Amino acid sequence: xxxxxxxxxxxxxxxxxxxxxxxxxxxxxxxxxxxxxxxxxxxxxxxxxxxxxxxxxxxxxxxxxxxxxxxxxxxxxxxxxxxxxxxxxxxxxxxxxxxxxxxxxxxxxxxxxxxxxxxxxxxxxxxxxxxxxxxxxxxxxxxxxxxxxxxxxxxxxxxxxxxxxxxxxxxxxxxxxxxxxxxxxxxxxxxxxxxxxxxxxxxxxxxxxxxxxxxxxxxxxxxxxxxxxxxxxxxxxxxxxxxxxxxxxxxxxxxxxxxxxxxxxxxxxxxxxxxxxxxxxxxxxxxxxxxxxxxxxxxxxxxxxxxxxxxxxxxxxxxxxxxxxxxxxxxxxxxxxxxxxxxxxxxxxxxxxxxxxxxxxxxxxxxxxxxxxxxxxxxxxxxxxxxxxxxxxxxxxxxxxxxxxxx
Amino acid sequence: xxxxxxxxxxxxxxxxxxxxxxxxxxxxxxxxxxxxxxxxxxxxxxxxxxxxxxxxxxxxxxxxxxxxxxxxxxxxxxxxxxxxxxxxxxxxxxxxxxxxxxxxxxxxxxxxxxxxxxxxxxxxxxxxxxxxxxxxxxxxxxxxxxxxxxxxxxxxxxxxxxxxxxxxxxxxxxxxxxxxxxxxxxxxxxxxxxxxxxxxxxxxxxxxxxxxxxxxxxxxxxxxxxxxxxxxxxxxxxxxxxxxxxxxxxxxxxxxxxxxxxxxxxxxxxxxxxxxxxxxxxxxxxxxxxxxxxxxxxxxxxxxxxxxxxxxxxxxxxxxxxxxxxxxxxxxxxxxxxxxxxxxxxxxxxxxxxxxxxxxxxxxxxxxxxxxxxxxxxxxxxxxxxxxxxxxxxxxxxxxxxxxxxxxxxxxxxxxxxxxxxxxxxxxxxxxxxxxxxxxxxxx
Numbered sequence: 001x002x003x004x005x006x007x008x009x010x011x012x013x014x015x016x017x018x019x020x021x022x023x024x025x026x027x028x029x030x031x032x033x034x035x036x037x038x039x040x041x042x043x044x045x046x047x048x049x050x051x052x053x054x055x056x057x058x059x060x061x062x063x064x065x066x067x068x069x070x071x072x073x074x075x076x077x078x079x080x081x082x083x084x085x086x087x088x089x090x091x092x093x094x095x096x097x098x099x100x101x102x103x104x105x106x107x108x109x110x111x112x113x114x115x116x117x118x119x120x121x122x123x124x125x126x127x128x129x130x131x132x133x134x135x136x137x138x139x140x141x142x143x144x145x146x147x148x149x150x151x152x153x154x155x156x157x158x159x160x161x162x163x164x165x166x167x168x169x170x171x172x173x174x175x176x177x178x179x180x181x182x183x184x185x186x187x188x189x190x191x192x193x194x195x196x197x198x199x200x201x202x203x204x205x206x207x208x209x210x211x212x213x214x215x216x217x218x219x220x221x222x223x224x225x226x227x228x229x230x231x232x233x234x235x236x237x238x239x240x241x242x243x244x245x246x247x248x249x250x251x252x253x254x255x256x257x258x259x260x261x262x263x264x265x266x267x268x269x270x271x272x273x274x275x276x277x278x279x280x281x282x283x284x285x286x287x288x289x290x291x292x293x294x295x296x297x298x299x300x301x302x303x304x305x306x307x308x309x310x311x312x313x314x315x316x317x318x319x320x321x322x323x324x325x326x327x328x329x330x331x332x333x334x335x336x337x338x339x340x341x342x343x344x345x346x347x348x349x350x351x352x353x354x355x356x357x358x359x360x361x362x363x364x365x366x367x368x369x370x371x372x373x374x375x376x377x378x379x380x381x382x383x384x385x386x387x388x389x390x391x392x393x394x395x396x397x398x399x400x401x402x403x404x405x406x407x
Numbered sequence: 408x409x410x411x412x413x414x415x416x417x418x419x420x421x422x423x424x425x426x427x428x429x430x431x432x433x434x435x436x437x438x439x440x441x442x443x444x445x446x447x448x449x450x451x452x453x454x455x456x457x458x459x460x461x462x463x464x465x466x467x468x469x470x471x472x473x474x475x476x477x478x479x480x481x482x483x484x485x486x487x488x489x490x491x492x493x494x495x496x497x498x499x500x501x502x503x504x505x506x507x508x509x510x511x512x513x514x515x516x517x518x519x520x521x522x523x524x525x526x527x528x529x530x531x532x533x534x535x536x537x538x539x540x541x542x543x544x545x546x547x548x549x550x551x552x553x554x555x556x557x558x559x560x561x562x563x564x565x566x567x568x569x570x571x572x573x574x575x576x577x578x579x580x581x582x583x584x585x586x587x588x589x590x591x592x593x594x595x596x597x598x599x600x601x602x603x604x605x606x607x608x609x610x611x612x613x614x615x616x617x618x619x620x621x622x623x624x625x626x627x628x629x630x631x632x633x634x635x636x637x638x639x640x641x642x643x644x645x646x647x648x649x650x651x652x653x654x655x656x657x658x659x660x661x662x663x664x665x666x667x668x669x670x671x672x673x674x675x676x677x678x679x680x681x682x683x684x685x686x687x688x689x690x691x692x693x694x695x696x697x698x699x700x701x702x703x704x705x706x707x708x709x710x711x712x713x714x715x716x717x718x719x720x721x722x723x724x725x726x727x728x729x730x731x732x733x734x735x736x737x738x739x740x741x742x743x744x745x746x747x748x749x750x751x752x753x754x755x756x757x758x759x760x761x762x763x764x765x766x767x768x769x770x771x772x773x774x775x776x777x778x779x780x781x782x783x784x785x786x787x788x789x790x791x792x793x794x795x796x797x798x799x800x801x802x803x804x805x806x807x808x809x810x811x812x813x814x815x816x817x818x819x820x821x822x823x824x825x826x827x828x829x830x831x832x833x834x835x836x837x838x839x840x841x842x843x844x845x846x847x848x849x850x851x
Contacts, residue, residue: 047825085825233825234832242835246586246844248662274848286658292844299836307827 007382008035010067010075010180011374012060013188014050014171015083016214016237017330018042019059021067022363022371023075024378032379034360036071038063047233048083048188048215050170057174064178077183078175079374079381081191082129083215085233086164092120093137094156105138105146105154113156122162129168129187130161134225142223161187161229184381189217189229191373196328196352196366197221206323207316208352209308209341210370211331213237218308220315221323228315234304236331239297246296247288253277257293258334264301265336266294301337305344316345324348328366427616427626430454430511431609434529435493436464437519437548437601443469444602445517450613456507458532460496460524461485474507476500476528486523490561493527501535508536512626513616514543515609516573519601520562521550530568542630543573544612546605549580552830552839574633575733577642579604582838583664586846604665607644611729615683615715621690624683624715632679632713633733641666641706641732652686652726653694657701660728662846680706681731683715687722698728706732 007029011022023036040063044055068075094117098109118131136143138151146154168185175182193208202221210217213236220228239262244254261275273290309316316325324347327338332351341349354364354372363372431453433442439457446455446469456472459465462483465473475483477496486493497504508514514536518525529545536543547569550558569576584601592600615624643666647655660666682702684695695716703712825832830839837844 232827232832238833238835241833242837245835246837247846248664287848289845289848292846295842295844296835296837299840299842303832303836303840307832 008071008073008076009183009375009378009382010064010078011081011371011378012064012078012175013081013191013370013374014045014056014060014174015042015212015370016045016048016235017212019045019063020368020371021060021063022368022375023067023071023073024375025071025073026379026382029379029382032375034358034363034375035073036067036069037360037363038065038067038070040066046214047085047235047237048212048231049086049167050174053170053174057177060174061178064180075180077378078180079378080171080175080182080185081188081370081374082163082168082171082185083188083212083217083231084163084167085215085231086167087129087161087187087229087231088163089159089161089229091134091157091159091227092117093158094118096154098152098154103150103152105149105151107147109154110136110147110156113154114158117156117158118160120160125165126162127165127168128160128162129185130159130190132159132161132190132226132229133157134159134227135223144224157225157227159227159229183378186374186377187217187229187231188212188215188370189219189231190226191371191377192217192328192369193219193221193226193373194376195354195369195373196326197323199224201323201326204323205321207312207321207325207345207347209325209327209329209332211235211304211327211329211337212367213331216304216308216329218312220312222320228312230311232304232307232311234300234307235329236334238304239300239331239334242296242300243293247277247292249277249288257288258297261290261293262297262334263294263336264297264334264340266291266298270294297334298340301334301340302344305341309345316347318347321347324350326350326352328352328369330365330367332366427452427513428454428511429513429515429613429616430456430508431515431517432507432532433457433470434516434518434532435459435522435525436461437522437525437598438517438529439464439468439470440598441517441546441602441605444599445606445609446470448606448610450610452617453613454511458504458507458524458528459485460493460528472507474500474503476503476524486527488558489523490526490565493523493525494531495527496524497528497531501531504532504535505539508532508539508541511536511539511541513629514541515612516543516545516569517547517605517609518545519548519550520565520578521554521558522561526561526565530565530572533569533572537572537574542626542633543575544633545569545573545576546608547576547578548584548601548605549578549582551581551585551841552834553841556830575640575642575731577608577640577665579665580838582841585841586664586838586844588843608642608729611644611683611685611727612731614685614717614719615681615729618685618717618719621692621695621716621718622714624681624713628713629681632681632731641730643730645728647726647728649724652724653697656698656726656728660702660730666730679733680712681715681729682712683717683729683731685717685719685722685727685729687724687726688718688720689724690716690718690726694726698726702728702730706730 007026009024009026013020019040019042021038022034025033025035040059042059044050044052050056094113096109096113096116098105100106122128134157136146137155137157138146138149139153143149172182189210192210197206197208203224205222208219215235216232218230219226240251240255240258243249243258244251257277270291274287275290276285277288278285325341325345327349338349338351352366354369358364358372431442431445433439439459442455442457455470456474457465457468457470458474458476460477460481465475477499479499480496481492486496516529516533518529520526533543533545549562552559566578579601581601584604588597588600616626643660643663645656645659645663647653647659682699684698699714
């Protein structure tokens with residue numbers, strides 16, 4: 001075992017409202033120490049996708065520089081979160097007949113099943129990002145680790161995530177422009193989901209909704225495995241935009257109004273209430289009916305949740321989702337959203353929080369769950385190179401990556 | 408040629424207004440209704456005409472000039488919501504349309520897009536009118552999102568085609584107009600409201616051209632402002648009354664729903680801007696100046712702003728303000744190529760222009776923003792402006808620009824449409840679902 005003594009890794013999330021860089025020090029491949037944070041208001045990124053390369057790069061580079069300065073160290077490898085509606089997924093299992101004459105499952109069978117599952121060709125311009133294994137079936141028995149068990153037909157179930165080649169390479173180029181290599185990319189739903197949902201919930205079945213500024217990323221866990229991921233390009237920006245169009249306000253004013261008075265549900269006394277638009281006693285300020293604010297936000301949030309519910313279909317029902325829904329992301333802070341989600345989806349909903357090992361107070365809010373998840377992923381990735389096959393087999397639901405595609 | 412029927416008010420008016428011929432054409436069912444409504448409003452010196460593929464609707468119209476399209480195709484039984492049939496109907500009766508627009512200087516096209524005749528025939532009529540040398544301005548309503556994606560798509564396609572041939576297209580989404588009415592409003596009232604917006608728009612341009620002006624805007628000026636085709640049109644109107652008329656007008660303009668269309672939102676900077684203020688006899692130059700200051704600050708025209716101030720003795724202490732802006736965004740045609748600067752037929756209408764200048768010069772000269780009042784008529788020069796993309800603004804203007812760019816970073820302006828089951832999710836949900844939202848707190 002020849003692990004480097006310590007390695008400095010960076011986690012980068014290029015969000016629609018802000019860019020966050022977190023620097024962590026991995027000790028002996030075992031413990032993680034968060035040593036730097038860099039943030040920058042995001043420009044040139046809309047709905048999770050880069051629309052202006054120059055502006056996006058400037059922001060990311062500024063955040064990287066800030067984080068390195070704070071950490072007092074140079075980042076050696078970067079983990080990057082990906083989002084945007086170009087990310088899609090499908091499930092394609094790999095089925096093989098167990099080769100052993102006595103029907104004992106060998107490692108070789110698992111390997112063949114995996115190759116089989118990953119073999120599906122994508123349309124031109126698309127590229128695989130993750131092959132997430134979601135458990136094995138051995139003769140229609142669900143098993144976590146089939147090695148050594150007896151059976152005839154082995155099915156490795158996979159959830160494959162793929163994205164637009166250009167959009168993925170755009171994101172990588174932004175990092176490369178800073179003179180750094182991307183060790184790995186992870187879709188943001190998986191990164192944040194790994195932080196806010198507990199192991200017990202993942203075992204039971206839980207849906208994590210990460211409602212950011214530009215996108216809503218979701219990940220569905222069952223029996224400890226990721227079985228569904230997805231991205232919907234609707235987020236907090238849409239709420240702001242709706243308010244701004246509906247109430248004839250500038251975006252900036254609408255954004256502050258949303259934070260100040262926004263609510264996803266409306267109540268009886270909203271009819272009488274009014275909120276000042278600027279709330280700074282300046283000229284031109286005018287009262288805005290509270291009912292209008294709630295109605296606009298209610299319509300948007302309800303629609304967002306309905307679309308998610310329709311997309312996931314029968315997967316989200318009380319019997320399939322005993323763990324309920326966990327909300328995270330900056331826009332999920334909107335008051336009344338858990339109640340509305342509970343009403344629409346019909347399962348218990350709670351707001352997520354980052355795990356206890358995050359000791360930094362400022363990192364505890366849900367907006368950082370993606371970068372924390374990235375760092376955590378990076379930590380596990382550092383442990384892997386010694387014996388990849390073993391680690392993979394022993395850790396159910398561990399993300400497998402095809403990073404060579406990006407080289 | 409039977410444009411001048413005995414009922415038409417144009418006969419007497421024809422003597423005046425430098426022989427400028429204006430025709431308002433309503434296309435399809437919604438267009439016919441809108442024109443009928445305008446007829447009741449009694450705009451002088453204007454021809455009204457209705458075009459349809461449906462004999463029934465056409466026969467009940469109050470307008471005397473009626474053009475039946477595509478009798479050979481539809482047997483007078485309407486286009487049945489098919490834009491293609493509407494287009495064919497207009498195509499076979501091309502000569503009728505040519506007759507209708509022949510010799511007209513300014514054509515207003517009113518239509519409801521989404522249906523068959525409105526979506527199919529209107530672009531073709533615009534094309535023919537434009538080819539005959541007229542200035543074409545279209546006011547069209549867009550269907551409710553709830554009417555289904557097919558109608559929406561038909562309307563969108565028609566709008567794109569219209570923009571190619573019209574000098575200005577003002578689209579009024581029904582979704583948005585619904586926001587303006589009370590919850591108890593009847594269907595009749597709702598549709599009347601759509602017509603009202605159209606008539607407001609037509610009336611404002613009409614009053615600019617024909618009414619007694621404090622500062623005149625003539626046809627040539629209007630024409631020079633609309634040299635570009637294919638661009639988006641910014642259109643807003645507001646009213647104010649009484650002691651605080653100016654403040655009211657400015658505030659109402661900010662609230663005008665048409666300036667907040669999802670697609671128009673980022674066109675806050677118009678390249679050419681026409682500002683028309685109509686007031687009673689008590690309208691003062693200070694009022695005009697104050698309003699203009701605000702409007703130019705907000706929509707800051709790069710190339711030029713045309714100001715019109717009109718007196719309507721019937722208005723009393725009321726003020727109405729109309730802002731029309733055109734941009735080069737998305738234009739495929741450079742101006743001046745297919746468009747003669749000032750057609751010979753209208754040479755006479757140029758005359759009043761010089762006299763307008765000395766009038767404005769005196770009260771305004773003190774103001775640092777005086778250059779905003781500049782009225783340019785020399786269309787040929789426009790070509791240069793187009794090529795060098797407009798002169799660089801003086802320092803003050805660009806200082807204003809910066810924070811504004813930040814504000815409207817164009818939230819979803821340059822992104823792909825966010826389609827889910829035929830609906831664009833970037834458009835506010837409340838609009839698509841027709842949820843009524845009050846913009847202001849009700850008084851009292």
